[in-house]
Amino acid sequence: MLEVDGIDVFYGDAQVLWDVGFEVRPGELFVLVGANGAGKSTALKAISSLIRPARGRIQFEGEALHALEPHQVVERGVVHVPEGRRLFPEMTVEENLLLGAMTRRAKAKRRSSLEWVYELFPRLQARRRQPAGTLSGGEQQMAAVGRGLMGQPRLLMVDEPSLGLAPILVGEIFSIVRRVHEEGVTTLMIEQNVQQSLAVCDRACVLENGRIVLHGSGQQLLHNDQVRAAYLGL
Amino acid sequence: MDVFLQTLVAGVLKGGLYALIGAGMTLIMGVMRIINLAHGQMMMVAMYITYVCFHYWGLDPYLALFISMPALFLLGVGIQKYTLNPLLKAESLLPENQVLMTVGIGMVLTEVIRFIFTSNYLSVKTGYSDAAFFLGRISFSVALTIAFGIACAITAFLFWLLVKTDLGRSIRAVAQDEEAAALMGIHVERIRSTAMGLGAALAAAAGTLLLPVYYLYPDIGGPFTRRAFIITVLGGLGSTVGAIGGGLVLGLAEAFGATYIGMASEEMVGLIIFLAVLLFLPEGLKRLTRV
Numbered sequence: 001m002l003e004v005d006g007i008d009v010f011y012g013d014a015q016v017l018w019d020v021g022f023e024v025r026p027g028e029l030f031v032l033v034g035a036n037g038a039g040k041s042t043a044l045k046a047i048s049s050l051i052r053p054a055r056g057r058i059q060f061e062g063e064a065l066h067a068l069e070p071h072q073v074v075e076r077g078v079v080h081v082p083e084g085r086r087l088f089p090e091m092t093v094e095e096n097l098l099l100g101a102m103t104r105r106a107k108a109k110r111r112s113s114l115e116w117v118y119e120l121f122p123r124l125q126a127r128r129r130q131p132a133g134t135l136s137g138g139e140q141q142m143a144a145v146g147r148g149l150m151g152q153p154r155l156l157m158v159d160e161p162s163l164g165l166a167p168i169l170v171g172e173i174f175s176i177v178r179r180v181h182e183e184g185v186t187t188l189m190i191e192q193n194v195q196q197s198l199a200v201c202d203r204a205c206v207l208e209n210g211r212i213v214l215h216g217s218g219q220q221l222l223h224n225d226q227v228r229a230a231y232l233g234l
Numbered sequence: 235m236d237v238f239l240q241t242l243v244a245g246v247l248k249g250g251l252y253a254l255i256g257a258g259m260t261l262i263m264g265v266m267r268i269i270n271l272a273h274g275q276m277m278m279v280a281m282y283i284t285y286v287c288f289h290y291w292g293l294d295p296y297l298a299l300f301i302s303m304p305a306l307f308l309l310g311v312g313i314q315k316y317t318l319n320p321l322l323k324a325e326s327l328l329p330e331n332q333v334l335m336t337v338g339i340g341m342v343l344t345e346v347i348r349f350i351f352t353s354n355y356l357s358v359k360t361g362y363s364d365a366a367f368f369l370g371r372i373s374f375s376v377a378l379t380i381a382f383g384i385a386c387a388i389t390a391f392l393f394w395l396l397v398k399t400d401l402g403r404s405i406r407a408v409a410q411d412e413e414a415a416a417l418m419g420i421h422v423e424r425i426r427s428t429a430m431g432l433g434a435a436l437a438a439a440a441g442t443l444l445l446p447v448y449y450l451y452p453d454i455g456g457p458f459t460r461r462a463f464i465i466t467v468l469g470g471l472g473s474t475v476g477a478i479g480g481g482l483v484l485g486l487a488e489a490f491g492a493t494y495i496g497m498a499s500e501e502m503v504g505l506i507i508f509l510a511v512l513l514f515l516p517e518g519l520k521r522l523t524r525v
Contacts, residue, residue, distance in 0.1 A: 048417060074419030086414035088407050099407050102400065103419040151419065 001026045001186060002047070002078070002155055007056030007066075009039070009046050016042045017210045019056070024155065024188050029181045031197045031218070032190045033231070034207035040190040041083050043207070044157050048080040049073045060155065075103045077154030083163060083190075085144040089133030093124055093143055096132045100150030109152055117146040120179065138169040145176060149185070156180065157188045162196075174200050194231040198222045206231075239372050241493040242486070247375065249485025250382040251440045255458060256465030256477035256484075257392060258436030263466055264409040264474075265429040266318070268332045272340035273437055274458030279343055280306045280438030281454070282351060284445050288358045295358055295446050296380065302442045303435040310434030313339055314427040340455060348452040356450045363446045381443035388439050389478060392432075396474065405429050437462075457501060464508040470517050483507070 002024040009017040016039045024030045034040050045051045047058055049070045058065045065073050074080075079100075087096050097117060101110045118125040121142045127135060132143055141161050148156055158177060162170040170193060178200050181187045191197035198204055198218045205215035206227065214221060221227050255277065262270045270276075280302040287293040287301055317339060318332050365376040396402035407415040408425045416422050441458075448454075465484055469476025484504055491503030 050413065050416065069421070070416040071419045071421045074417065080417045082414060082417055086411055086417075088410045088414065090410060091403070091406060095403055098400075099403055099415075099418045099420075102404065106419070107400075147418075 001061060002188065003057075003059045004043070004047065005057045005059070007043075007046055007053035007058065009042055009051060009053050011042075011051075015210070017046070017053070020207070020210070020212055021056070022205050022212060022215065024186060025203075027184070027186055028202040029178070029187045029189065029200065031201040031204040032188065032207055033194045033197055033204055033221075034192065035231075036192055038207045039210040040192075040207055041159055044080060044159050044188075044190060047073070047078065047157065071103075074151060075105065077105070077152065079148045079151040079153035079156050081144050081148040081156065081158045081161070083159040085140045087132040087135075087140055087143055087147070090131055092129050093132055093135065094128040096143055096147050097124070097128075097150050100147035101152070103151065106150060106152045110150070113150045113152060117149050120149070120176075120183075121146050137165050138172065141165065141169075141173055142176065145180065149180065153185055155186045155188060157190075159190045160192065161189070162191065162193045170196065194227065195222070198227075236371050237493065241489045243372055243374060244378075245486035245489030246482065247378040247382045247485070248489060249482035250385040251444055251481075252461060252465055252485045253478040253481030254385050254388060254436050254440040254443075255462045256469060256481040257389060257474055258433035258440075259462040259466045260469060260471075260474050260477040261392075261405070261429055261436070262433040263471060265405060265426055266332065268330065268336070269463060269466065270430075270433065271333060271336040271459055271463075272313075272343060272455075273433070273462045274460070275340035275343040275455030276306055276309065276434045277437040277441035277458050278450075278452065278455035279309065279347065280441040281445050281448075281450050282347055283438075284442040285356055285358055285450060288360075288445075295360065295442055296384065299384070299439060299442050302438045306438035307431040307435040310431035311427045313434075314430035315423075318430070319423055319426065340459065344452050344455055351452065353452055357448070358445045358450075360446050375447060377446040381446075384443055385439070388436070392436070392474070401428065405432075460501070461504060464504050467508060468511055 005021050006019050007017055008015065008019065020043055032040050032043060042051065046053050047065060049065060049068055053066055060076055060078055063076065065078065088099065097114060101107055101113055106113065123139055124143055124146055127139065132140065135143060145158065145161065161173045161177060165173060174196050177187060177189055189197060198221050201218040203217050204221050206213050206221065214224065214226065259270055259273045283302045283305055284295050284298040287298040288295055317335055321327055321332055321335055322329060362376045366373040367376060396406060404420045404425050407418065407420060408422055412422055461484060465477055465480040468480030468483055484507065487503045487507050488500045492500045
């Protein structure tokens, strides 16, 4: 479904990604794990066309994404829930959700998407008239994922949903991602919480200093000695 | 007492028009994060368009709104698309350099108009330009009262647009977080152009409404750019409600300055307020109203 093939990405003169490649298959929950600064978010930004790779190709269902503008990528159904949630703080929860459905495809289903999101996250419905900036961290993450779902994603990309959340909420967030995925949404998640994210995913790859060093199924990686030593402290 | 009330009325009526100018600049400020230093000059262009409509085609200035506002919308979109957006793409330039570009655009607009119309003072004299009606002993200029009503209607429309429509939500989203807005599928460049167009159209409305009671010459843009700047700072940079309050405050201050100090000090009063706000209330009226 999504093929990232040998991309090199630079910020100015500094190279961040070297020959990164992976594939997300239809219907799966794929996780890209790695330490802080490994280049995970950069990889997602490249898929969203927020930055252009210097080399390599990014294809979604056979179409080259790296030639498109960010809003065109969203129109193709590739929706990016950014790191740090990035809600519009002065707008209400409902306005934030409505902004998730700005493409023509998503606008047509706006009403039903909104009902679907409120059904998944009843707490958002209770707080729909509240400015998004006043929500708690966990609720903000729900709103961010909900806003992504409003775009009727064919591929949902979630960047570090557990960032800045209390450990008790991290589990909840992962079960939310799991639930969304069970609704039939192909999902690409980025995490530095290696143990929990490997446990919920179908397949994963490990990014280290801008290079893919390992890939396999979640269970394989959980039992890989290298992963256990470097990320799980075992 | 009559003089006081009369001044109050004059100030509020003028303030309504200033609010339009300020709201336009604030809209641009919010989305582009720069002060548009060609704002008054855009307004001046709209005034000349209105003058041409009136002088050559006999079109009433209020009807000329339907020409001057769309024309300035297009001018604003064009300026953003062909002069400011390309600047943002040059990585070696700071975004603040857009401000310098707007200064240049203001000069070009002024000199092009001078080339076409010369520096002569022009005016539009309509049947109602000098007409007035009285409530008690207070006189209301007919032209300014109508202008105030239209300004209120346009402001209400602006609020409806910003709060209730997808376009308005997109504009606010770009103002709050440009990158996140792009991830929503919003075409950020198009929203920037639209916001610049809307800001220019609001300035156009103010210019056209002011023309029946004002005189016109190519350099009139400068003082109005300064006023728009003062209003925007008064309102707290980027707050539309604040800008409307700022417009009223400036209108009142100028009216009272003109009445109690002297006609010549009209602009000085505005600048003194500007300094005072910077010194004592740097966040502007937004700090007081929290909106």
